[in-house]
Amino acid sequence: MTHDRSTTDHPGDGVPRTIGRVLLGGLLAFAGTSHLTFAREEFQAQVPSWFPVGTDAVVxxxxxxxxxxxxxxVAAPRRYRPWVGAAAAAFFVAIFPGNVAQYVEQKDGFGLDTDAKRLARLPFQAVLVAWSLWSTGAWRAWREARAHR
Structure with a gap:
């Protein structure tokens, strides 16, 4: 018997993807909660000085x-997961200038107290983008949609 991925697998399915998606969702929810509570000042270090909105409002x-x-x-129905993954990836791209600004402006926060540490952190944003797209099946859904054009 052959395995037809198109009819048995759906974007975001599979134990590794499910674990990855739920773990990323939990980390985002935790980070968001920390923005509003105990790490508020730390996150303010990531808001670029040139950004036209107040630092606390951005955080x-x-x-x-x-x-x-x-x-x-964590909770989106299967058919919406690729869209959620794309939205999370877009969010990670949108906040990347804050990470760059933290490096360029030499702002300390979250133990990033040297230029080397701030610079070393920058590539991890790409990992978050890839994690979002992979764990939700957004990459697969995009490739499949493109193949049907």
């Missing part, structure tokens, strides 16, 4: 978005 707003994305990663 609170991004915390709320992280909580919502985390919950959606």
């Amino acid at each position: 609170v707003g991004s915390g709320v978005v992280e909580i919502a994305l985390g919950a959606a990663l």
